Amino acid sequence: MELSKEKKLWMLERMLQIRRFEEQVYDCFLKNKIPGFAHLYIGEEAVAVGACANLREDDFITSTHRGHGHLLAKGADPDRAMAEIFGRRTGYCLGRGGTMHIADFSLGILGANGIVGGGLPISVGAGWSAKYRGTDQVTVCFFGDGASNQGAFHESVNLASVWNLPVIFVCENNQFGISVHQSRHQKIKDVAVRAKAYDIPGVIVDGMDVLAVYEACREAVERARQGGGPTIVECKTYRFMGHHVGDPGTVYRDKEEVEAWKEKCPIKCFADKLIAEGVMTAAEFEALDKRVTEQMLAAVKFAEESPWPEPEEAMEGLYV
């Protein structure tokens, strides 16, 4: 099925938003404007955007510690996301969550998660709920190759399989569990082969190609909506930065390897393709980039100018 021009441009813009957002986070972190730490999504944008391009506003996602990209792809407001990362009261979680704990339940974003694999069981619950309530909502569960070694992965995919739930398990295989290469944390090369153990479809796609991710997830989402149950979609990808800001990511990988993956930059490749196909001009891309960059600078400004929470607010909101 040929995608509309609008859809393609939407994907490009979303990926660019994530990239420019993360660059601002990086920059602000180095300037000591952001407390704590931050895991950046740079390099993996095609996964979040390709998957979320198939979702409706009332569909659900569960996210990870590297979650900024998932949130923006599902439509989160960059201002409120940035303010949360800055620890301000105007943030999504009033400053209580921070970088690893952003959610927007009105958009079906059931939360980023600081625990590797922590979102997997929750996604199954959202899937159970959609089926139980008789809706055709689907849930996309983002997780990494590292999380695929957690017991929660097995329990969750098994339950989704045996109950035939509308959950799409999107594995972002960036090949590293923090510093440990996949070859040293599991013997298999493809996480998707585990689908066989649950008697569900498992597919492998180039996670640097937003259209490939889109297409694989489209099939999985359609199947889930029609009652066909869960799928594992494994996206081969790479994080261009370290595990978090402050980890240069050089101890455990070669510079050549990083550079080779950067050549596959999902945004540059997709923009070049759209320009070559005449979907947009180089000048239009530059204008888009300028606009998105300004949007993210504005998000930083919003965050910086937002008030800190009052200390006593820490005691509010534990229970309804």
Add this chain to the structure above:
Amino acid sequence: MREVTYGEAVREALAEEMRRDKMVALIGEDVGPYGGNFGILKGLWEEFGEERVRDTPISEVAIVGAGLGAALTGMRPVVEIMFCDFMGVAGDQLLNQVAKIRYMFGGQVEVPLTIRTTLGGGRSSAAQHSQSLHAIICHVPGIKVVVPGTHEDAKGLLKAAIRDNNPVMVFEHKMMYNKKGFIPEGEYVTPLGQAAVRREGKDLTIVAISSMVYESMALAEELSAKEGIEIEVVDPRTLVPLDEETIINSVRKTGRLVVADEGHETCGFAAEIIRRVVKVGGAFDYLDAPIEVVGTRDVPLPFSPPLENYVIPSKARIEEAVRKVLGY
């Protein structure tokens, strides 16, 4: 009043809430046609069907997580962890997910999730099926903790838990399931966060948790009849939130305190009750004697009956503690 078993009281609560609200559904290990590991759920699967009373794989992580995900997206699920010992398996989902989600995300969402489980020794089930681990959950803010010690509360508190829009963990005492007791006629809901003075007295307060309520009541009646000692028995009913006012007022009146709880004595909930009683503004100035705790001795639960009976609290050990405090 009507006579039912504690297990029947639990089942009535579940059935009534499921009839009232279609979004209430029950999942867990063997909760379906088998009727639950303790047999107390018999009839629910027949009445409500497979979709609403659903067996799960033996996967405590997925059970708790599925309940959480469903609670976030429009359902009001009740999930069962067969023995509270198995909370260890589901640790992350309980401590880092269920307990955190509302607060961590800035109060965006309500989490109407009920987690039922069992505590208590006394059936030679040994170290991994006999613990009373409610204090662990109390230590982590974000989950309400309910410990019904009477038949009436087994029903009324569970109904309140299901209707609550926060995560609530209900610890039922497995040794009480088959015991008979009385519950009110008709529908009732027992509010969370209100302690009950089960028996008034002037000489000593026993704060009794879960099955310790009946043991303490029996002891109090005996001592009253035989020796004229009048013991006040306070049942907190809910540990989080805790009605400390009722406890403090009782100790201010009697000046003497014994806490009976089947949790382990070190870092148990009894220690928390004592902290509340002796803190500034509590009942420290009113105490006429040191405080005693009767809990499970600090070893894993042993298998052999003489060993287990020595380790878990009993009416005899509560009496011993009461006499020590009275005789101080």
